[in-house]
Amino acid sequence: xxxxxxxxxxxxxxxxxxxxxxxxxxxxxxxxxxxxxxxxxxxxxxxxxxxxxxxxxxxxxxxxxxxxxxxxxxxxxxxxxxxxxxxxxxxxxxxxxxxxxxxxxxxxxxxxxxxxxxxxxxxxxxxxxxxxxxxxxxxxxxxxxxxxxxxxxxxxxxxxxxxxxxxxxxxxxxxxxxxxxxxxxxxxxxxxxxxxxxxxxxxxxxxxxxxxxxxxxxxxxxxxxxxxxxxxxxxxxxxxxxxxxxxxxxxxxxxxxxxxxxxxxxxxxxxxxx
Amino acid sequence: xxxxxxxxxxxxxxxxxxxxxxxxxxxxxxxxxxxxxxxxxxxxxxxxxxxxxxxxxxxxxxxxxxxxxxxxxxxxxxxxxxxxxxxxxxxxxxxxxxxxxxxxxxxxxxxxxxxxxxxxxxxxxxxxxxxxxxxxxxxxxxxxxxxxxxxxxxxxxxxxxxxxxxxxxxxxxxxxxxxxxxxxxxxxxxxxxxxxxxxxxxxxxxxxxxxxxxxxxxxxxxxxxxxxxxxxxxxxxxxxxxxxxxxxxxxxxxxxxxxxxxxxxxxxxxxxxxxxxxxxxxxxxxxxxxxxxxxxxxxxxxxxxxxxxxxxxxxxxxxxxxxxxxxxxxxxxxxxxxxxxxxxxxxxxxxxxxxxxxxxxxxx
Numbered sequence: 001x002x003x004x005x006x007x008x009x010x011x012x013x014x015x016x017x018x019x020x021x022x023x024x025x026x027x028x029x030x031x032x033x034x035x036x037x038x039x040x041x042x043x044x045x046x047x048x049x050x051x052x053x054x055x056x057x058x059x060x061x062x063x064x065x066x067x068x069x070x071x072x073x074x075x076x077x078x079x080x081x082x083x084x085x086x087x088x089x090x091x092x093x094x095x096x097x098x099x100x101x102x103x104x105x106x107x108x109x110x111x112x113x114x115x116x117x118x119x120x121x122x123x124x125x126x127x128x129x130x131x132x133x134x135x136x137x138x139x140x141x142x143x144x145x146x147x148x149x150x151x152x153x154x155x156x157x158x159x160x161x162x163x164x165x166x167x168x169x170x171x172x173x174x175x176x177x178x179x180x181x182x183x184x185x186x187x188x189x190x191x192x193x194x195x196x197x198x199x200x201x202x203x204x205x206x207x208x209x210x211x212x213x214x215x216x217x218x219x220x221x222x223x224x225x226x227x228x229x230x231x232x233x234x235x236x237x238x239x240x241x242x243x244x245x246x247x248x249x250x251x252x253x254x255x256x257x258x259x260x261x262x263x264x265x266x267x268x269x270x271x272x273x274x
Numbered sequence: 275x276x277x278x279x280x281x282x283x284x285x286x287x288x289x290x291x292x293x294x295x296x297x298x299x300x301x302x303x304x305x306x307x308x309x310x311x312x313x314x315x316x317x318x319x320x321x322x323x324x325x326x327x328x329x330x331x332x333x334x335x336x337x338x339x340x341x342x343x344x345x346x347x348x349x350x351x352x353x354x355x356x357x358x359x360x361x362x363x364x365x366x367x368x369x370x371x372x373x374x375x376x377x378x379x380x381x382x383x384x385x386x387x388x389x390x391x392x393x394x395x396x397x398x399x400x401x402x403x404x405x406x407x408x409x410x411x412x413x414x415x416x417x418x419x420x421x422x423x424x425x426x427x428x429x430x431x432x433x434x435x436x437x438x439x440x441x442x443x444x445x446x447x448x449x450x451x452x453x454x455x456x457x458x459x460x461x462x463x464x465x466x467x468x469x470x471x472x473x474x475x476x477x478x479x480x481x482x483x484x485x486x487x488x489x490x491x492x493x494x495x496x497x498x499x500x501x502x503x504x505x506x507x508x509x510x511x512x513x514x515x516x517x518x519x520x521x522x523x524x525x526x527x528x529x530x531x532x533x534x535x536x537x538x539x540x541x542x543x544x545x546x547x548x549x550x551x552x553x554x555x556x557x558x559x560x561x562x563x564x565x566x567x568x569x570x571x572x573x574x575x576x577x578x579x580x581x582x583x584x585x586x587x588x589x590x591x592x593x594x595x596x597x598x599x600x601x602x603x604x605x606x607x608x609x610x611x612x613x614x615x616x617x618x619x620x621x622x623x624x625x626x627x628x629x630x631x632x633x634x635x636x637x638x
Contacts, residue, residue, distance in 0.1 A: 010415035011371050041371050059370060072341050072370035073311040073408045108371070109409055111310045114457035115448050143415060148467045155464035156415075162514060163457040208558065212463075212523040219516045 002131045003252050004102040006123070008160060009138030011108040014173040017233060018138060019105050020047040025239045034100055038122070039107040040079035041072070049105075051093040057082050076109060080118040087125045096129070101252060110156070113163040123164050133166045134250040141172040141230070145182055148206075150189055151213065154220055154228075167249045171242060175232040190228060302334075303552045304402035304426060308465060309443030310458070311408040314478040317535040318443055319405045320347040325541045326400065334392060334399040338422070339407045340377035341370065350395075351388055353381045374412045382418035385425055401548070414465055423469060438555040439472050439548055440465065446477045446485040446532075452501040455491065456517060463524050472551035474529045476544070481534035489532070492525045 007015045019035055024047075026033045036051040041059040062075040083090065094102070106112075106119070113119045126133050137157045144153040157170045172186065206213065229245055232238040246252075309315045319335065324347070326333045336351040340359040345352060357380045363373040392402060404426075406413045413419035442462045449455045466473045477485035491498040499518055529547045533540030 010411040011375060011409075012416060043367075043372060063370070072374070075370070077311075108411060109311070110411060110461060111312070111409070114454055114461060115310055115312070115445070140415070142417075143420075148470060152464040152467035155460050155467065158517065159457045159460035159464065162460065162517060163453060208527075209466075211526075212520070215520045215523045216463075219513075219520055222516065223513055 001251075002096045002098070002100050002102070002129070003250050004104055004126055004131045004133050005246060005250070006104050006106055006133060006135045006164075006166070007138065008106045008113070008135055009108060009171075009173075010110070010140075010156070013108070013138040013140045014233075015105055015108065015138055016042070016045040016047070018136075018171070018173065018231070019045065019103055021233045021239060022103060022243065023047045025236070025243070031101070034102045036094070036102055036104040038083070038104055040083075041076050041107060042105070045105065051090070053079070053083060053090075055093075056086060056089055073109075073111070076107060077112070077116065077118075080107070080112060080116070084118050084121045087122070090122075090125070091129060094129075096131075102131075110160065113160045120164050123166060132250050132252070134246060135161065135164065135166050135168040136246060137161070137168055137170045138173050139170065139228075141174050141178060141182075141186060144172065144189075145185060147189075151216055151220075155216070158219075169242075169246055169249060170228045172228050172230045173233075175230045175238070176234045186230065190230065302396055302399065302402060303438040303548070303555070304404060305439045305441055305548060306404045306406065306423065306426075306469070306471075307441050307443065308406055308410060308413065309476075309478075310410055310445065310461075312448075313443040313445040314535050315408075315443050316342065316346065316405055318441075318476065318478060318533070319403050321533075321535040321538055321541065322403065322544065323347040325538070325545075331400040332398075334395060334402040336388070336402065336404045338378070338381065338413070339405060340381075341374055341408065345405075351391060353377060356381055356384055371409070371412075374407055374409065375416055375418070378407065378412060378416060378418040378422075382421050385422055389425065410461075414468060439474065439551040440469050441474045441476050441548075443476045443478050444488075446479045446488065447483045449477075449485075449488060450483060452491070452498065455488065456502065456514065456521065459521050459524065460517065463521070466524075472529075472554050474531065474547045474551060477530065477532045478535055480532045480539060481537050485532040489530065492521075492528075492530070495519070495522050 007018060009015055023033050023035055035047045035049045037045060037049045038053045040053050040057060040062075042054070057079050059072065059075045059079055062078050063072070096102070123133055137160060139153045139157065144150045154170070157168065161168045172190075175183065175186070178186065229242050230238065231242050307315050307319055316339070323333055323335055334351075335347060335349045336353075337345050337349045338353050340353050340357055340362075342354075345354075357377040359373055359377055362376050362380075363370070366372070366376060406419075413423075442465060444458060444462075449458055462473070462475060477488055491501065495518060498521075499515060502514055502518065529551065531540055531543040531547050533544060
């Protein structure tokens, strides 16, 4: 069994930061995360990637091509469709061993999830290669500081989730950038049950949309898979907590075998270095 | 932004007393056109512009897409005049996504100028149309998109323009897949919650695929559920059924129109829908806006009173001290005491805390 986290979310939500933070965190605890970049339009990232889709094709290449006259969106779609046609390349690059854990940085555009089958096809391929896949959907906390915006965020996450059909964890990023007051507000959102959040504000708009809001709140309640987990990149505990949640969802660790080293099994050369 | 209270010069606009807090009801409506990349926003705006010109009620058109190569309609304000997309990419060494966001950010800092421009021309047009960037998140999940939307929506009474309608364009050809349809509608719902404005879903490309399937799905929950069942894995069964119920609620009272921007069919319906939404805005949203303003005033009043009380207390103590101590610099001490009180009122004492944060009432 191999494991993969698919890191998704709107542009600017902190996907690349999340990836490098996770990587560093796991290094310090002795775990190896294998990082994959699947965003052909990405510019720069500061984690070591074992696979980079830009080795296969990148948006810059496509946009520079004289024959295909594509803008940024068209180029991105083209790259993703090209990737899907060359999934063998991906499989070779991944070169996965048993129990390997991958973190896959995906492109942000929601169109790729809801409008086109590409992400779904990639996920299906991973599953066929014996991967347990979980999506990690990131949202910048600064955009969900009001009850209605919070619901909006949840709906966006749901929208992506429905399209690719994997277990999902939704993460509120950039908690470290909030003021104290806003941190409290977010904590409240996360602890209170969703229905009472939305009943707080009595405005005409809310009254008009009350039934809709209640129905949404009900779904969020019933399916706790749509709960949000806060992430403070500066706080080791916060990172740890999130990783634990993801690991549980992905069922990592259940199949792990205890590794022990008997002297007879060690390489004689290694023994000399001890 | 010209924020001083000027009396509007046009005789049609009613006299606005200086104390009015709500939006100017004689304002021209503006329509924000949103949608996924490739759904046909720009073509829609083009067709709508032509339609309005033909009826001698020309619109004022704003293009907010920095990466578009050609704008096929007569545009009044074009973000590409203010910010050059390719140059941004070069100068800041960014890729296409970063460049689009940066262009929007730069535009956003100048948006008050845009509003001034529109204000001056407000007598010349019937409605203002805003064409947005291809990638929908560049607008819906970015700070600059929020700022632009908010500055148009919460317009000052002296500005003759107000954001009143959101039109969400859907590519009918792609939406025939029920999972895609559901995902798309959920996203539309999420935008509804972000903007909290009258919302119209436009099924575009009716010349390629008749959107009647979409209308049937929206009217008949069972039918949609059936279509979905063939498509989904068992994992998502319950969740997607519950979500279909959510969407069922969403559809109640949702305005939809089917159009083809290519052939022009359905645009009479578009105008009707916009007119109805503008009416709805005036009767439903304006009171909400006024209420929010009233609450803000109340909070400001409370804060002010609180500070006065604290200052008075500080002064009483100070007087006592003065009697004991004698000849200190009175003004200086009072000043520093007042400052100390004010700092403590400002909860958390965090520098970045802005006015917006201070308004939110904390339940104690």
